[in-house]
Amino acid sequence: MVTTELRNIDNIIDNQRDFFKTGKTKDVTFRIEQLQNLKQAIIEHERSIVEALQADLHKPELESYLTEIGVIKEIDYAIKHLKNWTKPKKAAVSFDFFSYSAQIYPEPLGVVLIIGPWNYPFNLIISPLVGAIAAGNCAIIKPSEIASHTSHIIAEIIAKHFDPAYIAVVEGGVEASQKLLAEKFDHIFFTGGTAVGKIIMAAAAKYLTPVTLELGGKSPCIVDTDINLEHTIRRITWGKFINAGQTCIAPDYLLVNKTIKKDLIDGLKKCVKEFYGDNPANSPDYARIISQKHFDRLVNFLRDGEVIIGGENQPSERYIAPTVIDNVSLEDSVMQEEIFGPILPVIEYTDIAEAIALINSKPKPLALYLFSQNKNLQKRVLQETSSGGVCINDTAMQFGVSSLPFGGVGDSGIGNYHGKASFDTFSHHKSVLQNSFWLDLKWRYAPYEGKLPLIKKLLG
Ligand code: NAD
Numbered sequence: 001m002v003t004t005e006l007r008n009i010d011n012i013i014d015n016q017r018d019f020f021k022t023g024k025t026k027d028v029t030f031r032i033e034q035l036q037n038l039k040q041a042i043i044e045h046e047r048s049i050v051e052a053l054q055a056d057l058h059k060p061e062l063e064s065y066l067t068e069i070g071v072i073k074e075i076d077y078a079i080k081h082l083k084n085w086t087k088p089k090k091a092a093v094s095f096d097f098f099s100y101s102a103q104i105y106p107e108p109l110g111v112v113l114i115i116g117p118w119n120y121p122f123n124l125i126i127s128p129l130v131g132a133i134a135a136g137n138c139a140i141i142k143p144s145e146i147a148s149h150t151s152h153i154i155a156e157i158i159a160k161h162f163d164p165a166y167i168a169v170v171e172g173g174v175e176a177s178q179k180l181l182a183e184k185f186d187h188i189f190f191t192g193g194t195a196v197g198k199i200i201m202a203a204a205a206k207y208l209t210p211v212t213l214e215l216g217g218k219s220p221c222i223v224d225t226d227i228n229l230e231h232t233i234r235r236i237t238w239g240k241f242i243n244a245g246q247t248c249i250a251p252d253y254l255l256v257n258k259t260i261k262k263d264l265i266d267g268l269k270k271c272v273k274e275f276y277g278d279n280p281a282n283s284p285d286y287a288r289i290i291s292q293k294h295f296d297r298l299v300n301f302l303r304d305g306e307v308i309i310g311g312e313n314q315p316s317e318r319y320i321a322p323t324v325i326d327n328v329s330l331e332d333s334v335m336q337e338e339i340f341g342p343i344l345p346v347i348e349y350t351d352i353a354e355a356i357a358l359i360n361s362k363p364k365p366l367a368l369y370l371f372s373q374n375k376n377l378q379k380r381v382l383q384e385t386s387s388g389g390v391c392i393n394d395t396a397m398q399f400g401v402s403s404l405p406f407g408g409v410g411d412s413g414i415g416n417y418h419g420k421a422s423f424d425t426f427s428h429h430k431s432v433l434q435n436s437f438w439l440d441l442k443w444r445y446a447p448y449e450g451k452l453p454l455i456k457k458l459l460g
Contacts, residue, residue: 131422237394
């Protein structure tokens with residue numbers, strides 16, 4: 001186990017600043033080598049990563065590959081496109097700037113801080129790190145102390161494969177986080193809850209440090225009648241109960257057209273059985289709740305509405321069965337805060353306008369799901385709601401598409417990442433304008449007398 005002493009934080013930052021000043025990270029070949037190094041390190045430690053995730057979340061091996069080690073796809077994507085991303089891009093100039101040329105140069109920010117959550121504790125640290133490396137920064141990483149086994153394995157891998165003057169891990173909880181936040185960074189990338197996001201932004205404001213905040217919220221899932229019911233049921237069951245519902249983009253609650261509600265619920269019941277057997281507690285494919293605190297919070301939600309699927313729980317194992325609840329009121333606590341667990345409330349609507357009004361009465365969600373083949377309905381929902389992202393006729397898969405920027409809006413976050421968006425997040429885009437010497441028109445120089453008509457013409 002490798003831990004970095006909190007008292008060394010100043011040293012680590014100073015060393016990274018010195019390393020950054022050498023200009024080494026600006027070399028694109030160096031960045032590609034480091035991304036390859038990261039990929040190799042992950043492959044080499046695959047087994048330990050899977051074991052750590054199993055110890056923290058009882059995460060099934062397949063889910064660990066799909067949603068955590070699968071971050072390798074992001075590394076490959078960055079390696080493939082990096083040369084193109086780092087090239088200065090020509091910008092157009094208008095006719096009155098005919099003697100000029102304009103370009104945009106991406107440049108690294110410096111030393112960045114990445115703070116991660118516990119639910120996908122490996123991916124949500126490594127994925128932003130890929131962006132930080134690709135853009136040519138030094139990075140300090142603070143994984144979540146709550147997924148402690150994964151935090152240790154990240155610290156071990158990084159210490160073994162990277163110079164701490166380039167990339168370093170600081171392990172620990174709120175104290176470590178706050179000690180880091182007291183320092184000046186060139187960017188802070190935070191993934192976690194909205195309440196802590198506000199603390200991060202307040203700390204960053206002290207130094208005018210830019211932030212990316214990847215936060216949570218209640219992501220609605222609308223189910224219309226114009227669907228393939230069987231596929232819809234499977235995709236919702238998977239997206240809701242993967243990682244025992246502890247997914248920032250899990251469908252938080254269903255908004256179902258009244259005429260299809262009974263069929264949908266019957267189907268969900270069958271599908272939960274098909275996925276996890278008669279007793280999901282015995283399924284090797286079903287995760288556990290991360291901590292007693294979160295278990296207690298979730299069990300309290302079971303008092304709301306009427307449990308129609310699941311509801312069983314075992315405190316000693318931190319197990320909560322895949323659960324669906326009906327007849328919830330909007331005032332119930334389960335509809336007031338992000339659920340972040342395997343509990344799915346079902347709310348019916350008669351007219352889509354009711355579903356849209358409900359969504360718009362709440363803070364803007366990270367994800368919005370719509371199951372419908374009806375193009376007009378798709379258009380209406382896209383136009384009349386706002387969310388970090390939208391996925392139509394599926395759940396959670398938008399996270400895996402590197403060409404789509406991933407992030408929230410309003411309460412669900414600020415900024416985005418994945419693929420080129422990660423590179424942009426960790427870069428400053430420097431505008432460079434160049435004039436030439438072959439001509440020097442005098443229309444902007446004093447004395448101004450007689451020049452106003454020309455200026456007016458140019459502006460017109
Ligand atoms: P959290 O906000 O409690 O913790 C996240 C990180 O912040 C941890 O590393 C923790 O040590 C640190 N932290 C906690 N309290 C702090 C404080 N007072 N000051 C400074 N640092 C502090 O979040 P969590 O419980 O780990 O994760 C769950 C939340 O994260 C959910 O709301 C979920 O929706 C959200 N989330 C968002 C995304 C996304 O991509 N947008 C992904 C995963 C999780």
